[in-house]
Amino acid sequence: MSDVLFVVNAGSSSIKFKLYGVEGDQLEVMIAGALDGIGTRPRLRARDGAGxxxxxxxxxxxxxxxxxxxxxxxGDWITPLIDDHHLIGVGHRVVHGGPDYSHPVRIDDAVLARLESFIPLAPLHQLTNLDPIRVIRQRRPDLPQVACFDTAFHRGHPEIADRFALPRALYDDGVRRYGFHGLSYEYVSTKLRAIDPQAAAGAVVIAHLGSGASACALRDGASQDSTMSFTALDGLPMGTRCGALDAGVVLHLIEQKGMSPAEVGHLLYHDSGLKGLSGISSDMRELISSDAPEAALAVDYFCLKVAQAIAQFTVTLGGLDALVFTAGIGERSAPVRARIAERLAFLGLQLDADENERNALRIDACGSSLRAFVIPTDEEGMIARHTLGLLGDEGGEARQGAPRP
Structure with missing residues (x-):
């Protein structure tokens, strides 16, 4: 009976999942799927490893x-497909590990309770990350489950990168810059090292551009700084999230406009970003194809802020050797990449128009001072590696009779 590993990547409106075959330390995708449109038009889709x-x-x-x-x-759909295999565990993406968790962790009652305490730090994500964990624990309480954190990759920051200009007591209490999208950055930085070891060893910025967007400065594959900080609101504008915002605006909305904290939270998380700027959509594809001036403003604003963040990180890194685009917009939107690159021409970045248009792996032009890449991310693959590694470190305990989900 062959070993398999299940991975769950839960979001606010969808759950992505993958089933991996395990052969030693090797992983092979057997099933990849998603249930999206949760609460609106739910649809379950899945393909096998051959597509x-x-x-x-x-x-x-x-x-x-x-x-x-x-x-x-x-679980109801996939359980019969696992009957002929030995399920060794389930790995989960959990957005916020707070000040406690810098590595993947086996989930028990105490860990789950602690992760619930971080819900206010990531209200859009943390609760939905934890719901599938509870369901699987209810269905199969003895099945090992592992939490892999989006914040963990950034935990090696120097303190100066983690601090706000606030009293030390708040930092010690956990009010600090955590950074997110760490599973994506870890995967992409690992792929970059395999593709171009020289570039990966230098100063690199990875731009994770999707409905959630951020950028990360890395040196020799280690995170030095990130645009996201205490929560996943900070930094770049996103699909519906505002990005960096003067804290005085929040005070103004509460004190002068009479909005409740809950109303402000909904505005900043759900009605801002590309959606708020354009008044049309949070989908970059729709905005690019629109003739509305509000759509053009939203796209230009997004590209400007991404370029500014990349330029800012050249100070953090003392230069820049390579730029990597990833996630939905970063991987598939040639116009967005081109507009960002135009604003960074002063750094010597030039894109090859044809390679950029076809979303090639390497998109910098001959003569460009910076290397530029498009590397598809794989958060589920990173979760699978971490989960397998942790269960293996436990001495194979999870492989002794773990049940199916």
């Missing part, structure tokens, strides 16, 4: 009202 469709099933919004329901549906 053949295994399921396309629609649900009503009442049937799949939240991540809890979605995980039950995924």
């Amino acid at each position: 053949q469709t295994l399921v396309e099933e629609d649900f009503t919004a009442q049937e799949i009202a939240g991540p809890h329901d979605a995980q039950h549906a995924i």
